[in-house]
Amino acid sequence: MVNSEKKGPDIQKLLAPAALVILYIFFCVFGQNFFSGSTLVSILDSTYYVGLMAFGITFVIVTGGIDLSIGTNMMMSALLGGYMLANGANIWLCLVCMVAIATVIGFINGTLISRLKLPPFIATLGVMMMTQGFGSIITRVQTQRFPSSFDENGAYKTIFYKTANGFPSGIVYMLVFFVVALVLLKKTRIGRYTYAIGSNEEAVRISGVNTIKWKTLVYVICGFFCGLASIVYAATYTTIIPGTGNGLEMNAIAAVIIGGTSMSGGVGTMSGTLIGALLMSVLKTGLMSMGLQGHYQTFFTGLVVILAVLLDIYRNKRAARV
């Protein structure tokens, strides 16, 4: 009895990576030109910004909260960075400012939620709309453009996106911060408190921990990762269009859910999030290589999210069996 229970969780942990591999193989067989280096690079391209946003929001979701503003936060930071660049600022300064701005928005979210006790959904919804509008207001609804790789300031692209001979350096960037996020979540005090607050916030508060400070920090981390995502988004897509970004948070949240994090908090892993982000990119690119256009992607991604949650519920039921 003890042995079979011990085996259970291990198999479940492998489920998401296994699904990723199976899906990849499926598309290699049924897709057109799927099994190629350039397709792999395309898959990675669309993972960077979603992955980084997802790493940040994993912290938030593990505490049982939610952050709807990550998409527009990322866009606004990118917009403002492009605006500064257009007005003559040094590109590296712009990139640093983008991260700083996004972190400040994270701090605002955190303060609203933990200090002023607004429900996370409502607070981040409001901030989402405000950041969406703010970016447009400052840039006067003008599209902002970042330099291309062959432009004068194009070096940032080599670091954050792709090198001249096609190596996807963005993956290095993403993995570096994946490790940072992983260490934060698993090895540091903020990580432990994140899980604790997610499991039982009241108990943590009563035992003397300053939950307000730590919960705010969680949202600050989320904002910081949005800033990182904005750098790689700018490097990947170059053209930043005002008023967009709404909806990208759903991709990040879906990635986190698919990776096994529970919306009710207390449970979740960073590697699960990474797998979830990769899975969604594989799905998106793979469906298209099978000739199924855009609408199928959204349909199947939604289906995968539901299946992932059902699996999670089933897993919890089994674990709770006496």
Added chain:
Amino acid sequence: MNIRKILATLLAGAMIFSIAGCNSNTNTGDTAPATDESATDAGNEADTTSGEKPYIAIVSKGFQHQFWQVVKKGADQAALDLNVDITFDGPPSESDIAIQVDMLKSAMDKQPAAIALAALDTESVKEQLEACLNNNIPVVGFDSGVPGAPEGSIYATASTDNAAAAAIAAQMLYENTDFKAKLDAATADAPIAVGVLSQDATSESVVSRTTGFIDKLVELVGDENVKVSGHDKYAKDAASAKLLIVVNVPATTSATDLKTSAESLLATSGLAAIYGSNEAAATGMLTASNDGSEFNSENGKFGEIIAIGFDAGKTQRVAVENGWFYGSVTQDPYQIGYQAVKLAVDAINGVPAASEIVDTGAQWYNAENLTDPSILELVYD
């Protein structure tokens, strides 16, 4: 408790009064909700010599691309020249049909002397058009205009003849020697492909540019030699086709979806050329090819593929300048905006429309003719 009830009653009372007070005309019989009030007053006011500038509400397809910013510039200048007041509004993205409908409704609520509209989807605004017709607010179309609008509801449209513009692209592609060679060498067993990246399948401009391109190419290559696949709207079968046209319409108009669609087209086997329907599609093609540099014929990853874009924008212009894009078709967004306002003013003053469509023109531009000043002024940044 009592104060709350009193406040609530006062508020309700104020609302009822405002509705009653404004609802002077009850015989409009229109179907649109909040538009009946003062629309008729506006129609009369426009011709008065009170010295008040007529107000024209412009509802565009969005601000998403630099294209619309240039349209706005043209409209602003026309407003200055013709001494009218304008507002220029647009939904956040070209997928936001519902938001545009709301914007149109609130534009109508502002009692304009005329409205200029570039509809994202004609069906969705039919009700509002009927209301405008019944309330004598002239509506002018621009850019995609409002195709299929109820009889008599649109005064005139200032736009590019999109099908003709797209046909230019097809013609130039067909005349390209490399493409010609590939086409001649192709057979039904070893066909070549041409990718068409179409931003959406609803707005008239994008649909016309897709259809115009496909139809012209089919005409030039021969009906029985071309098969069109990828989207039901444009599908066409042929038994032994040596040219496959693959149309890809992304799920949304977001940059990420357009890039993924472009990448998918670029991975098509036997791809000889790729064409984008508008600035968004061209941007998708550019981001999928490192801002166009991978179309570099010398050593670029997609050097063999002929890329043709639409509209302009800085990145596309650079790509054309460097010869990475074989060429692009540009419209005249400035004129589109200018003519839209001019037509609206004509409509206000009761001048009968000279023609249903005022063609603002399209031009092919490539690395050679970009230095020509008349072309350069059309290619905005």
